[in-house]
Amino acid sequence: MASLDKPTVSYSQFACIGSGFSAIGLGATLKRWYGITDIRFFDRHADLGGTWHINTYPGCACDVPSILYSFSFAPNPKWTRVLASSAELWAYLRAVADDYDLPSKMTFGADVVRCEWLQASGRWRLHIRRLADGSLFQHESQFLFSGTGALVKPRHPDMPGIDSFRGPVFHAARWRSDVDLRGKRVALIGNGCTAAQIVPNIVDQTAHLTQFSRSKHWIIPPIDVPSPTTIQWLFKHVPGFMLLVRFIVFLLCENDLRGFYMSKAGAKYRTGSEARAVRYIRKTAPAKYHDLLIPDFEIGCKRRIFDPGYLQALHKPNISLSDNPIAQVLPDAIRTEDGTTTQADVIVLANGYATNQFMSGIEVVGRDGVTLEQHWSSFDGPEAYNSCALNEFPNFFMILGPNTATGHTSTVMAAENCINFALRLIKPILDGEATTVEVKPGAELQYSQQLQRDLSKTVWWGGCHSWYNKGGPDGTRWNAMTYPHSQAHFWYSCLFPTYGDWKYTPTPDATRRRFMRRTRKTAWWLGLVVSVVGITLTVRSRGLDWAGEYLPSTA
Known part of the structure; x- marks a missing residue:
């Protein structure tokens, strides 16, 4: 391990942790708005793309229409499907990054372990470990952005004996392409969106696939179809047509927001949606699995799943679905609480991610030595003013920070709004009128408390166990994941910042x-x-x- 004594310190005006949608959007917008190219990106992985570089499991795709799951400033008329695959999304990100010359500013295999605010110089100092050799180096910047995302760290399996299993065990988010599933007995743990995408894409390869369902999810009819070449031609050659279709898709997605509120109108909307979903499940899935598939909680409490062929795949003769809790993992099998033993050669974990965590594994130290964990300890969980900024952390912004996820539409829009909001706020600094900007503590507290009150009036506060919420030891509940209002509302709040909620440190000649x-x-x-x-x-x-x-x- 290299010493931190007299390390090499590099500098850029902007620094960003990550290289996915958020980071690329930041780099592109800085150049578009202000002509600024002095930015460095640091990513622990081997290439850009974030989620869409890491996730390569069979069937991996977005569950939001690709025309909406893309940058507003970089429309892509060549989407081949309504729901783009991970490979197509990665290619899109690479093309946008190349257009703005961002790859040359990215350092890969660089794990940021600590970020600290230096009050004397008004800079952020990043301590970064090179994964290739373990050596450390430092980088300083005037502005620090986090583009690490919310669903990053795979959830650790809570199954006794998992370490004793002799065959391959891996998480879907870290798919092992070197493991050949042909002719193998595969155990798949989980029943969410990831598992639903994997099952129809591997079942025909396996000797037998056993899926252990840990919970139920609302599965609704598919919307993914190939994009006709005629539509692609219209997108490319008819001015305004693609923008119009994007706006229509946005309105259709926003319409689903009605079902999230605990009101009479919301209940009516959910009742209709649930009835349609139940009819679809009963029509498509084997009758023997209906009770295992149809949820007993309201739709919207968890993220819905557009059926990627999962229900039809359950008819295959070499697949079985079980909801019996796993009691123990044996060296060559899995034993459930009812005493059933299922032989297995490979175990695939599709049990989700650690949620309600942000910048996991990075120690962030703000003004006066306050850490991110210490700051959030005064609340019941992670939070941020307008989902991106914190008092005691000057010149620091989180893209897709707490409460930016949605249950119905594109997070790329939220990322763009976060970026635009931050770049508006730092304009006085770029103009030489100030050196730092920081949200006022009262404004942050009021915003966070109001957001939790608004969330308590939604279906996310309902009776199901989901990754949206985190329970405290005293029975309190905290939702650091979802945004309780429309994306139009978030866009408006980012378009017109409340500058009275912010504190600037003026320069001597600011006046x-x-x-x-x-x-x-x-x-x-x-x-x-x-x-x-x-x-x-x-x-x-x-x-x-x-x-x-x-x-x-x-x-």
């Missing part, structure tokens, strides 16, 4: 700079008004023929 900027703006508008008035008066007095005096003669 002069502000005066000069306002003077130039006033002069510009005054000149425009004078020009318009002058032209108007001239036209009224001399008519439109006056311009002919100044045009060259055609004779």
Whole structure:
């Protein structure tokens, strides 16, 4: 391990942890808005893409229409399916990153272990470990952004004896392509979206696939179909057509928000949605599994699953579904609490991620030595003002921080809004009028408390156990994952920041700079008004023929 004594310290104006959608959106928007290219990205993985680089399991795809699950400034007319695969999403991200020359600013195999605010210099210092050799180096920046995402760390399996299993055991998020499933007895743990995508894509390879269901989920009819070449042509050649379709898809997705509120209208919407889902499950899945599949909680309490062919795959002769709790993992089998022993050669874990955690594995130290964990200990869980900023952490923003996930639409829109919000707030610093910006403690507290009150009026506070909520030892409940309002509401709050909620550290000549900027703006508008008035008066007095005096003669 290299020593931290006299390390090499590099610098960039902006630093970002991660290289997925959030990071690429930040780099592109900095260049689009301000022409700034002085940014460095640090990622522990071997390539860019974040979630869509890591997740390569069979059938991996997005569950939001790709026309919406993409940047507003980089529309892609070439999507081949309604729900894009992980490979297609990665290719899209790579293309956007290349367009803005971002890969050259990325350092891979770099694990950020600590970030600390240096009050004296007004900079963030990152301590980074090179995974190749374990050596450490430091990097400093004026602004620090986190683009680490919310679903990063696979959940550790809570199954006794798992370490005794002799065959391969791996999480779906770390899929092992070197493990050949052909002719193997495979045990798949989990029944969420990931498992639903994996089952139809591996069942035909296996000698037998046993799925151990840990909970139920609402499975609804599929929407994924190939994108016709005609539509792709229209997207590319008809101005405004793709934007119109994106807006329509946005409205259709936002319509589902009605079902999340605990109101009479919300209950009615959920009742109709549940009835349609039950009919679909009973029609598509084997009758023997209906009781194992149909939930006993309201739809929306967990994220819904667009059926990727999962229910039809349950008809295969070499698959079985069980909801018996696992009692113990044996060296070559799994034993459930009812005494049944299922032989297995491979165990695949699709049991989700550790949630309600942000910047996991990174020690973040803000002003006066306050850590991120210490800051959140004054609350009941992770939170952030407008989902991206914290008091005691100057010039620091989390993209897709606490409460930015949705149960119905695209998180890419939320990421863009977070980025735009932060870049608006730091504009006075970029203009030389201030050195730091930090949300006021009262504003953060009021925002977080109101958000939890709003969440308590949604179906996410219902009777199901989901990754959205985290229970405290005293019985309290905290939701650090979902946003209780529409994306239009979030967009508006990011478009017009409440600057009174923020504290800036002014530069010595801030007043002069502000005066000069306002003077130039006033002069510009005054000149425009004078020009318009002058032209108007001239036209009224001399008519439109006056311009002919100044045009060259055609004779």
